[in-house]
Amino acid sequence: AQTVTQSQPEMSVQEAETVTLSCTYDTSESDYYLFWYKQPPSRQMILVIRQEAYKQQNATENRFSVNFQKAAKSFSLKISDSQLGDAAMYFCAYRRTGANSKLTFGKGITLSVRP
Amino acid sequence: NAGVTQTPKFRILKIGQSMTLQCTQDMNHNYMYWYRQDPGMGLKLIYYSVGAGITDKGEVPNGYNVSRSTTEDFPLRLELAAPSQTSVYFCASSTGQTSNSPLHFGNGTRLTVT
Numbered sequence: 176a177q178t179v180t181q182s183q184p185e186m187s188v189q190e191a192e193t194v195t196l197s198c199t200y201d202t203s204e205s206d207y208y209l210f211w212y213k214q215p216p217s218r219q220m221i222l223v224i225r226q227e228a229y230k231q232q233n234a235t236e237n238r239f240s241v242n243f244q245k246a247a248k249s250f251s252l253k254i255s256d257s258q259l260g261d262a263a264m265y266f267c268a269y270r271r272t273g274a275n276s277k278l279t280f281g282k283g284i285t286l287s288v289r290p
Numbered sequence: 291n292a293g294v295t296q297t298p299k300f301r302i303l304k305i306g307q308s309m310t311l312q313c314t315q316d317m318n319h320n321y322m323y324w325y326r327q328d329p330g331m332g333l334k335l336i337y338y339s340v341g342a343g344i345t346d347k348g349e350v351p352n353g354y355n356v357s358r359s360t361t362e363d364f365p366l367r368l369e370l371a372a373p374s375q376t377s378v379y380f381c382a383s384s385t386g387q388t389s390n391s392p393l394h395f396g397n398g399t400r401l402t403v404t
Contacts, residue, residue: 179332181332184330208390210392217397218378218397218398219395219397219398220380220382220393220395221395222392222393225390225392227390266332266333270390275340275346277323277335277338277348278323278335278393280332280333280334281332282330282331282332283330283332
């Protein structure tokens with residue numbers, strides 16, 4: 176079974192600084208997708224970024240980028256120029272390719288941003 | 291656009307009571323999901339559906355039932371509420387056409403069973 180591990184329960188970053196959130200996963204599949212979701216205090220789950228395992232290039236969305244290390248099964252999220260609105264819980268998630276595949280979430284990490 | 295709408299936002303139940311959490315989406319998505327979120331535990335899949343008339347169990351289905359009579363609606367039923375079902379429940383939908391299709395989430399229902 177696939178598992179997703181987020182070992183840091185909390186992190187803090189100074190506004191305008193850069194922070195990296197860690198995620199590791201375990202799978203025997205070679206083709207899959209990885210995601211980072213953000214959950215602000217409003218509870219709404221929002222997709223931040225996604226990565227396809229067969230793509231070597233790391234995904235980037237504005238201030239958000241990933242460091243995808245397939246051999247190490249590591250998928251970290253880097254937030255540059257942190258803003259107060261980035262404060263939220265962040266969940267790493269995995270989904271194998273194929274019909275009826277389901278999303279497996281990590282436990283999440285709470286990010287606080289200091290003004 | 292409404293997206294995924296869940297009702298109610300909050301509910302308190304007594305042990306043994308029953309209730310239905312409503313979920314509807316207006317994006318014509320075939321795939322719909324129910325998750326529960328417990329503190330420090332991430333999201334666990336309860337049930338999912340790949341289309342009207344088709345449902346299947348997720349990781350933690352015990353104590354719940356679902357139905358999918360239409361593409362739009364995917365209600366979650368609790369028959370005999372137990373304190374272990376105290377959680378935040380999220381409904382989500384996706385096109386499901388490819389495995390990288392993002393999930394669209396509702397705003398969640400906070401349920402307390404006492």
